[in-house]
Amino acid sequence: MSKIQSVRGTKDIYSSVMRSYNHIINEARLVAELFGYEEASFPIFEKAEVFSRPLGVASDVVSKETYTFEDRGGEKITLRPEGTAGVIRSIISEGKINDLPLRLFYSGPMFRYERPQKGRLRQFFQIGIESIGNHGPLEDAEVISCGARLLKRLGFQRDCVLNINSLGDAESRALYRKSLVDYFSKNLEKLSxxxxSRLSLNPLRILDSKEPQDEEVIFKAPLFSSYLNNLSIDHFEKVKSFLDSSGIEYSHNEKLVRGLDYYSHTTFEFITTRLGSQGTVLGGGRYDGLSEMLGGPSIPAVGFAAGVDRLVMLTANLEENSTILSILPVEEENFEYCYNLLNIFRENDIKCEIFEGGNLSKNLKKISKKNRKLVIIVGDEEIQNKQVILKDLSTGEQIKIQETDILEKINV
RNA sequence: GCGGGUGUAGCUCAGUUGGUUAGAGCGCGAGAUUGUGGCUCUUGAGGUCGCCGGUUCAACUCCGGUCACUCGCCCCA
Structure with missing residues (x-):
C-alpha cells in the first residue's frame, strides 16, 4: 500500500509560493484595470463542442489533450483547455453582443492532458484578457502593451522578448497557405x-519546426509577408507603429504561427530563455473568426493569456513577515483574559490568533517559525498591573503597555 | 503519444565487486530553561530503499515491468 499522492501533473501550493501566485494575479488585475478591463469569471467546464468546434477535432489540443467526459445526464463535458472559447461562448449565450465592445479580465485553472514537464502541468493557471468587439489595429497594440506592462511591472521585461507576426485576414491566409503547400510538396523528401505529416494537417506549423533537417527548406520557403493583401499589411503596419510610439520593443518573427484556425492578423508571444523549452510566458493574438465558429455573429476580438505557473517560476518567493498578531497566555489561568483581548482585536480589524495549551516557550518557538512579527504576552503580573507585554520577534525587544492604550499602540 | 535521466527518513543526499543491525546533514519531538523564540549542548522518534515480479543461499545494489518526477520531441501558457 503506497502513500496516496496527487494526480499526475497537478500540484499543491502553500505559503510563499501561494503568495507569489496571488501577487501575480493581483498585479495582472491591476494592470488590466489600467487598460480599462473588467474582471469576469467563467465556468471551468463547458459543453465539449465549445472547444471541439473552434479548435478543430483534429487539433492536438482537442484530439489528445482534452479532459472530456460524460456527466450523469449524458452531456459531453470538457474541462477548459484555454479561456478564450468559453469567453466568446458566454458573449453569445448571454446576449452580450449588444453590450460590445467589452474588455474582460479573468484568471483561473485550465486543464490539458499532456505529459508533464517543467512549466507544463495538467492543471495550470492562466490570467487572460479578451477585448471583444474592436476590429482596429489599435486594439491589437493595446493588448500587446497591456502584456508588456504586466511583465514590466512584475520585473521580467529583461527576461522576455516580444515576437510578433501577422497571419493576415482569411483571404491572405488562404493564398499563402496554398503557396506554402505547393512549395513544401515540391520539397517533400527534404522535410523531416x-x-x-504536418503538411496536410497544419502546413503553417512547419515554419516553426525545430527539426534541424527542415532548416534549409524553411529558410527558402515563401514568406507570409509577401502574400498579405493591402488591408492586412495596413493593419499590421499600424499595429507596429502604435507599438513604436508606446516604446515597446519587438521583433517581427515571420515564423511565429499559431496552431489554431481562428487566429487572424496579429499574433504575438513574450518568450523567456529562463524556463527551458516551455519559454512562452504570455501569448495571444487576434481571433476574428472564433465567434462564427461557435454559431454566433461575426465578432472581432483580440486577447492574450499568460501562464501564472511559469511567471511564478521566474519570481523569487515572497517571504513576508506575517502581519498576524499572536496572543499568548503565560499560564492556563490567563487564557480567558487573552481570549477577551482577541475578540476586541477582531472587532477592530486587527488580524490575530491565540494559542491554548503548551507552554510559553514552545508557543513562542512555533510562532517565530511562522515568521510572525508581533506577539502579545499576558501573565498574572501583567493582569494585576493592567498591562500587557508587546514583543517584537524580529528585534527581540519587548515593551509593556497599559491595557487602555493597547489599541492605539498596536498598528499591524 | 515518442526518446534520455532519476526514484533510499518530512527535505537534500551518501550507501564499496550483491553479504545479514541502511547512514549523514537539515527539519521534527523531549530536556538543559517551572514567565520568553532564534544560538549552543544532550537525547529521542522517524525507512516494507517508489511499486510489482524475476535471478540468487542472499537484492537498496542485478534484470523485467509499472508508477511518479525530470530533461528533450510534439504542442502550447
Whole structure:
C-alpha cells in the first residue's frame, strides 16, 4: 500500500509560493484595470463542442489533450483547455453582443492532458484578457502593451522578448497557405517525417519546426509577408507603429504561427530563455473568426493569456513577515483574559490568533517559525498591573503597555 | 503519444565487486530553561530503499515491468 499522492501533473501550493501566485494575479488585475478591463469569471467546464468546434477535432489540443467526459445526464463535458472559447461562448449565450465592445479580465485553472514537464502541468493557471468587439489595429497594440506592462511591472521585461507576426485576414491566409503547400510538396523528401505529416494537417506549423533537417527548406520557403493583401499589411503596419510610439520593443518573427484556425492578423508571444523549452510566458493574438465558429455573429476580438505557473517560476518567493498578531497566555489561568483581548482585536480589524495549551516557550518557538512579527504576552503580573507585554520577534525587544492604550499602540 | 535521466527518513543526499543491525546533514519531538523564540549542548522518534515480479543461499545494489518526477520531441501558457 503506497502513500496516496496527487494526480499526475497537478500540484499543491502553500505559503510563499501561494503568495507569489496571488501577487501575480493581483498585479495582472491591476494592470488590466489600467487598460480599462473588467474582471469576469467563467465556468471551468463547458459543453465539449465549445472547444471541439473552434479548435478543430483534429487539433492536438482537442484530439489528445482534452479532459472530456460524460456527466450523469449524458452531456459531453470538457474541462477548459484555454479561456478564450468559453469567453466568446458566454458573449453569445448571454446576449452580450449588444453590450460590445467589452474588455474582460479573468484568471483561473485550465486543464490539458499532456505529459508533464517543467512549466507544463495538467492543471495550470492562466490570467487572460479578451477585448471583444474592436476590429482596429489599435486594439491589437493595446493588448500587446497591456502584456508588456504586466511583465514590466512584475520585473521580467529583461527576461522576455516580444515576437510578433501577422497571419493576415482569411483571404491572405488562404493564398499563402496554398503557396506554402505547393512549395513544401515540391520539397517533400527534404522535410523531416514530422513535418511531412504536418503538411496536410497544419502546413503553417512547419515554419516553426525545430527539426534541424527542415532548416534549409524553411529558410527558402515563401514568406507570409509577401502574400498579405493591402488591408492586412495596413493593419499590421499600424499595429507596429502604435507599438513604436508606446516604446515597446519587438521583433517581427515571420515564423511565429499559431496552431489554431481562428487566429487572424496579429499574433504575438513574450518568450523567456529562463524556463527551458516551455519559454512562452504570455501569448495571444487576434481571433476574428472564433465567434462564427461557435454559431454566433461575426465578432472581432483580440486577447492574450499568460501562464501564472511559469511567471511564478521566474519570481523569487515572497517571504513576508506575517502581519498576524499572536496572543499568548503565560499560564492556563490567563487564557480567558487573552481570549477577551482577541475578540476586541477582531472587532477592530486587527488580524490575530491565540494559542491554548503548551507552554510559553514552545508557543513562542512555533510562532517565530511562522515568521510572525508581533506577539502579545499576558501573565498574572501583567493582569494585576493592567498591562500587557508587546514583543517584537524580529528585534527581540519587548515593551509593556497599559491595557487602555493597547489599541492605539498596536498598528499591524 | 515518442526518446534520455532519476526514484533510499518530512527535505537534500551518501550507501564499496550483491553479504545479514541502511547512514549523514537539515527539519521534527523531549530536556538543559517551572514567565520568553532564534544560538549552543544532550537525547529521542522517524525507512516494507517508489511499486510489482524475476535471478540468487542472499537484492537498496542485478534484470523485467509499472508508477511518479525530470530533461528533450510534439504542442502550447
Amino acid at each position: 517525417k514530422l513535418s511531412q
